[in-house]
Amino acid sequence: MEFDFDISKYFTSPVEKILNTLIPANFQGDKRELNLCYHHMSEILDKIGWASAVAQGLQKPITSALKMQNSEHILYLLTDRTGGLKKHGLVIGLLKMGWKNLYLFDKAGKCVQKNTLCVLDFYVHESMQRQGCGNILFEHMLQDMNVKAHQLAIDKPSQKFLCFLNKHYGLNQIVPQNNYFVVFSKFFDDTSTSNGRQQPSQWSCKDSTQNFIPKQRHIHSQLW
Numbered sequence: 001m002e003f004d005f006d007i008s009k010y011f012t013s014p015v016e017k018i019l020n021t022l023i024p025a026n027f028q029g030d031k032r033e034l035n036l037c038y039h040h041m042s043e044i045l046d047k048i049g050w051a052s053a054v055a056q057g058l059q060k061p062i063t064s065a066l067k068m069q070n071s072e073h074i075l076y077l078l079t080d081r082t083g084g085l086k087k088h089g090l091v092i093g094l095l096k097m098g099w100k101n102l103y104l105f106d107k108a109g110k111c112v113q114k115n116t117l118c119v120l121d122f123y124v125h126e127s128m129q130r131q132g133c134g135n136i137l138f139e140h141m142l143q144d145m146n147v148k149a150h151q152l153a154i155d156k157p158s159q160k161f162l163c164f165l166n167k168h169y170g171l172n173q174i175v176p177q178n179n180y181f182v183v184f185s186k187f188f189d190d191t192s193t194s195n196g197r198q199q200p201s202q203w204s205c206k207d208s209t210q211n212f213i214p215k216q217r218h219i220h221s222q223l224w
Contacts, residue, residue: 001048001125005040007089008081015140018045018075020068041065045075048094052123056158062121063096073098073120076144078137093124095137097145102153106188107175117145118153118181122161135168150186157182 010016012026022041029037042065049063061067068075076095083090102116124133142149149169154161162182165171173185 001051001091002083002086003040003044003047003088003091005088007040007044007079007091010037010040011077011079011081011089014079014081015137016077016079017144018068018077020071020073022065022068044077044091048077048091048123048125049121051125052094052121055123055126063094071098074145076137076141078124078133078140090128091125092128092133093137094121095119095141096121097141100153102179102181104153104179104181104183104187105175105177107185112188116153116181116183117147117151118155119157120155134164138164138168148186150184153181153183153187156180 010024010027012024016024018024018041022038022045023034024037024041027034027037045063045065045068046061049061049065049067052063053059053061056062063075067073074097076097077091078093078095080090080092096119098118098120100116100118101113102118103111103113104116106112122134122138124137138149149165150171154165157165162172162174165184171184171186175183175185175187177183
């Protein structure tokens with residue numbers, strides 16, 4: 001995704017973390033440059049947020065500059081600082097994370113309340129899909145937040161996102177929930193084998209997600 005302005009002045013690394021100020025952590029400049037950075041970052045987030053929404057078939061974006069400002073979510077942007085026809089750089093993808101207080105059923109079928117780190121939006125531009133970009137973005141987030149993939153709850157993942165998690169992290173045992181979040185067996189870190197335990201459902205890329213996810217929204221599909 002290319003813009004009319006040079007993004008390299010705002011991004012100093014391939015993956016940049018954005019908080020509710022919208023200003024990249026390593027940005028340096030005077031007041032005028034700071035205001036321009038804020039304006040350009042707002043444009044970037046709004047545009048890529050809409051692209052993600054269109055890819056998911058949504059009428060409204062999950063991610064926007066305003067939504068970021070009014071939340072404590074963490075956004076990771078994957079960029080190519082020298083790409084594009086004008087060499088202004090490219091914004092390749094986004095990954096939005098946030099903490100939510102969820103009521104979940106564990107492997108024994110018991111309802112538990114957990115403050116959980118969640119994947120809320122994940123998108124790679126169509127021109128850059130199936131080139132490893134999603135894996136770069138996801139791995140950076142895991143390292144930056146010091147978390148393992150199985151410790152996350154995924155907000156309404158698509159079937160292809162589940163394939164991504166299975167391929168790269170071996171996650172395929174879904175513990176069915178009554179909400180639209182997906183968690184895996186390892187999420188509960190439960191090794192006991194008491195009677196009456198609800199067995200995790202073995203999932204493969206050939207299966208439909210509808211058995212596990214009751215609502216209609218899907219986090220974007222082609223990510224790797």
